[in-house]
Amino acid sequence: MNKFNEKLIFHIDVNSAFLSWSATDRLVQGEKIDLRDIASVIGGDEESRRGVVLAKSMEAKKNGIVTGESLFTARKKCRDLVVVSPNFTLYERCSRSMREIFNDYTPYVEKFSIDECFLDVTNYNTSREAALVLACDIKDRIKSELGFTVNIGVSDVKLLAKMASDFEKPDKIHTLFKNEIEKKLWKLQVGELFMVGKRTVPRLNNLNIFTIGDLAQYDIEILKYHFKSSGLRMWKYANGIDNSEVNYNKYELKGISNSTTLSDDIKSKNEAYKVLLTLVEVTATRLRNIKKCAYCISITIRNQEFNDSSRSKTLSNATDSTQEILETVKKLFDELWKGEPLRLLGVSLNNLCKDNFKQLSIFDVSSTSDEKQRIIDKTIDSLRQKYGETSVMKSVLLKKK
DNA sequence: TCTGGGGTCCTAGGACCC
DNA sequence: TCTGGGGTCCTAGGACCC
Numbered sequence: 001m002n003k004f005n006e007k008l009i010f011h012i013d014v015n016s017a018f019l020s021w022s023a024t025d026r027l028v029q030g031e032k033i034d035l036r037d038i039a040s041v042i043g044g045d046e047e048s049r050r051g052v053v054l055a056k057s058m059e060a061k062k063n064g065i066v067t068g069e070s071l072f073t074a075r076k077k078c079r080d081l082v083v084v085s086p087n088f089t090l091y092e093r094c095s096r097s098m099r100e101i102f103n104d105y106t107p108y109v110e111k112f113s114i115d116e117c118f119l120d121v122t123n124y125n126t127s128r129e130a131a132l133v134l135a136c137d138i139k140d141r142i143k144s145e146l147g148f149t150v151n152i153g154v155s156d157v158k159l160l161a162k163m164a165s166d167f168e169k170p171d172k173i174h175t176l177f178k179n180e181i182e183k184k185l186w187k188l189q190v191g192e193l194f195m196v197g198k199r200t201v202p203r204l205n206n207l208n209i210f211t212i213g214d215l216a217q218y219d220i221e222i223l224k225y226h227f228k229s230s231g232l233r234m235w236k237y238a239n240g241i242d243n244s245e246v247n248y249n250k251y252e253l254k255g256i257s258n259s260t261t262l263s264d265d266i267k268s269k270n271e272a273y274k275v276l277l278t279l280v281e282v283t284a285t286r287l288r289n290i291k292k293c294a295y296c297i298s299i300t301i302r303n304q305e306f307n308d309s310s311r312s313k314t315l316s317n318a319t320d321s322t323q324e325i326l327e328t329v330k331k332l333f334d335e336l337w338k339g340e341p342l343r344l345l346g347v348s349l350n351n352l353c354k355d356n357f358k359q360l361s362i363f364d365v366s367s368t369s370d371e372k373q374r375i376i377d378k379t380i381d382s383l384r385q386k387y388g389e390t391s392v393m394k395s396v397l398l399k400k401k
Numbered sequence: 402t403c404t405g406g407g408g409t410c411c412t413a414g415g416a417c418c419c
Numbered sequence: 420t421c422t423g424g425g426g427t428c429c430t431a432g433g434a435c436c437c
Contacts, residue, residue: 017437043405050405067437070403113408113437197435229411230434257407296429306404314429346406 008131009246010119011153011161012138014098015170017115018042018055021094022084024147039063040082043071048263049343054086058170091115097146105138108248118158120246128154128175135173143171159242160185162194181240186213193237195230203227212238253290258282259300259346266342269334276329279347284322285381287349293318294349297328301336302344311336318353321370322377325349 014020019042023035039059044050051071053060063078075081095114102109108120125131135152143149149171153164156177163185164176176184191201193212207226209215215223216238223231236242258279266272276299287294298312311332319325329347 046402049402051402052405054405068404072403075402116437195435199434254409255407259406261405298430308432310431312430344405348407 006122006156007120008122008125008128009155009158009161010121010131010135010138011112011155011158011165012098012102012117012119013151013153013165014094014115015149015151016055016057017094017148018086018091019057019084020148021091022087024094025087025090027147035082035084038082039065039078039080040084041065041071041074042086043074043083045085046071049261094146094148098142098150101138101141101145105134108246110247111251118161118246120248128177132173132175139171139173157240157242158244158246159194159237160240163192166192178240181216182213185238185240186211186216188212190215190238193234195237196234200227200230200234253292253352255348255350255352256283256286256294257346257348258286259344259348261302261344262342265304266345269337272333272337272342272345273330275345276333276347277326279345280326280329281322281380283347283349284320284325284377287352288320288355288377288381291355292352293320293355294325295351295353296349297325297332298348298350299329299332299336300344300346300348301333301342303340303342306343308344309336312350314351318351318355320355320377321373322380323373 016036019035019040022042027034036057037059038057039062040057041053041060042055043053053065053067053069053071053074056065056067060074060078060081063081065074065077065081071083091114095111099109099111099117102117102119106119106121106124110118112118121131121134125134131154135154139150139152151165151167151169151171152173153161153166154173154175154177155161155164160176160178160181164174167174167176167184188211190196190204190209190212191198193215196204196215203226204210204215207218207222209218215234218235220232220235223235225231227234260275260279262275266275295318296312296314298310300308300310302308313328313332315328325347
């Protein structure tokens with residue numbers, strides 16, 4: 001704690017992250033037009049049915065384009081919209097560069113998503129004013145060294161720092177200390193509150209709750225009755241109550257998943273099996289890379305009507321074997337699939353534990369068949385590491401000519 | 402030519418055990 | 420002979436986030 005006995009927390013959020021990052025990269029490559037100055041979006045490939053808006057420029061936003069909508073509807077709102085494909089390798093690199101700068105200021109950095117971090121700067125500042133100077137320094141350094149802008153929310157509470165970074169954009173610093181919530185937070189629409197999504201907003205409106213202030217002053221028992229534990233959480237958030245700490249420790253992954261929307265609907269079991277093989281290979285490799293095994297294996301399918309269904313199986317022994325996971329996945333698929341055309345297939349591995357298998361040598365002549373399978377998996381992993389995950393993409397996943 | 406992909410957490414109901 | 424109740428685990432689905 002500083003001398004005022006309060007925490008000082010930053011929430012730092014890249015403005016239109018994917019779009020900014022692609023824009024700066026293009027400028028470096030010699031492109032003359034800055035995507036941030038025109039109506040533009042980062043969007044997936046429409047032909048392979050991944051055509052949604054992943055990020056938008058301010059100009060695109062002014063035309064009513066929102067993240068997550070289809071490029072089809074986005075183009076209707078803005079005729080000369082520029083659409084750029086995402087470059088996830090670049091985004092990971094930008095994200096890392098940004099965190100390296102944060103680490104110059106404090107070791108207490110929590111990566112919240114690819115473009116968001118929380119920083120606990122309590123020990124480095126004696127006052128709120130000093131914290132603001134620091135925030136300004138960080139913001140300007142990212143802009144000059146990396147070429148993109150961020151918003152920084154400053155508060156004594158993590159949740160409030162996050163809400164503050166979402167105020168006016170771009171390239172801005174905002175404070176939202178506990179004593180400011182009535183003035184700055186309560187006037188906002190209730191759907192602006194973190195963890196109040198589009199399903200919940202109409203239900204809150206039915207209770208005559210329209211602003212965050214309405215929610216904050218509502219009877220907590222009634223909220224708990226209607227929304228169970230999330231009712232209590234919403235009420236706490238509306239009142240600026242959040243005791244969570246900036247978690248700078250190594251992030252423990254709870255599950256691994258991989259899903260894909262198919263260029264063409266899958267209609268046969270054989271086609272499905274080929275895709276499932278790829279999904280299992282990718283997830284199992286990632287699982288082994290973090291030296292974990294999974295107890296629970298699930299698959300998800302999505303039909304043409306966009307209805308999802310899933311099926312899962314908990315094993316008595318955790319596994320990281322591609323073969324074993326694949327067999328379970330196929331079984332689950334056979335139980336779940338009724339023969340309707342599918343637009344998406346997904347595999348996920350949950351309930352993870354440490355892998356406690358003994359280290360194996362390829363020269364170990366006494367290997368059992370299980371151990372031999374592990375050696376095969378390891379060999380494939382090293383090939384994949386050398387040539388990249390996409391080197392094993394099956395042709396069925398690729399776009400039809 | 403409408404609707405991605407990777408996560409986390411919660412809940413309800415059923416199975417099973419004591 | 421008629422039937423409780425608590426606890427835990429598993430499964431399927433839903434809501435939310437970026």
